[in-house]
Amino acid sequence: MRPGAPSSAEQRTAGWLFLAPALLLIGCFFFLPVGASLLLSFTDFDIYAIADPANVRLVGFRNYAELLASPLFRTALKNTFYFVALGGPLTVAVSLGAALLVNARLTRFKSLFRTLYFAPFVTTLVAVAIVWRYLYHPEYGLLNYALGFVGLGPVDWLGDPRWAMPAIVLLAVWKNFGYHMLIFIAGLQAIPEELYEAAYLDGAGPWRQFRHVTLPMLGPTMAFVGLVTMIGFFQLFAEPYVMTQGGPLRSTTSLVLLMYEEGFRWWRMGYAAAVAFVLFLLILAVMLAHRMVRGGETA
Numbered sequence: 001m002r003p004g005a006p007s008s009a010e011q012r013t014a015g016w017l018f019l020a021p022a023l024l025l026i027g028c029f030f031f032l033p034v035g036a037s038l039l040l041s042f043t044d045f046d047i048y049a050i051a052d053p054a055n056v057r058l059v060g061f062r063n064y065a066e067l068l069a070s071p072l073f074r075t076a077l078k079n080t081f082y083f084v085a086l087g088g089p090l091t092v093a094v095s096l097g098a099a100l101l102v103n104a105r106l107t108r109f110k111s112l113f114r115t116l117y118f119a120p121f122v123t124t125l126v127a128v129a130i131v132w133r134y135l136y137h138p139e140y141g142l143l144n145y146a147l148g149f150v151g152l153g154p155v156d157w158l159g160d161p162r163w164a165m166p167a168i169v170l171l172a173v174w175k176n177f178g179y180h181m182l183i184f185i186a187g188l189q190a191i192p193e194e195l196y197e198a199a200y201l202d203g204a205g206p207w208r209q210f211r212h213v214t215l216p217m218l219g220p221t222m223a224f225v226g227l228v229t230m231i232g233f234f235q236l237f238a239e240p241y242v243m244t245q246g247g248p249l250r251s252t253t254s255l256v257l258l259m260y261e262e263g264f265r266w267w268r269m270g271y272a273a274a275v276a277f278v279l280f281l282l283i284l285a286v287m288l289a290h291r292m293v294r295g296g297e298t299a
Helices: 008-040 047-051 062-068 071-103 110-122 125-135 142-149 161-189 193-201 206-217 219-234 238-243 255-265 269-298
Strands: none
Touching: 008 269, 062 269, 071 110, 071 161, 071 219, 071 255, 110 161, 125 161, 125 238, 161 219, 161 238, 193 206, 206 219, 219 269, 238 255, 255 269
């Protein structure tokens, strides 16, 4: 150790002092609320408890038992998985396709196209949902107007239980693909050009180059985009809240929308907290499964 240099203990102390403000903020605004919400899920906290905290009672796992036995919860769970299973892969596919088009050599005005495709992501979701609600209007919507040109009858996109969730999926894909497109563009630009040149000299056409060069090299990027998309889509709320209010016939009620209704419409805070932690466990399970799959591929 050089003379006058700080000891290892002093360095550790200095490091913790630099980290202390960030750790304090994370503890106050993340871990403390999460812990309080977990405790809340074991109580019958409701509007009467808001008026008088003495009315709060510990009920153990009663909220979770009631939740798992609720047909409405099972419907919301099914709708959420349907949204994730349909919207997640579709968003990844559209994002990758847009990235390939923008990154193509023959594409002009790349910066302009990137901006146009990215614009929906930075637009306020509530405003976008209101606009799309009018696009889906059964009589005056532009979508049905376009279908009329090909001889198809009008579709009640948001009033028919068969079409309401696909309509919301279409909105979510359009809203989110721009962000993931930029990530894919970064991944495409990191692929060495020599790999494409070698594949071309070996007689590989565009499809074989995409299959044997682009896709394998984009594996980590695609895994990241897929995981982030799934986590975000599990938290579906604003689209059905603005466009359908969970209808028709509860066909678009998601877990987060159910949590909101129970907590802020019916003031069953304990029950809503239980919904939140069930959703947390689902997302955690997806992340662990993704980690195991990725670990098996790299092993």
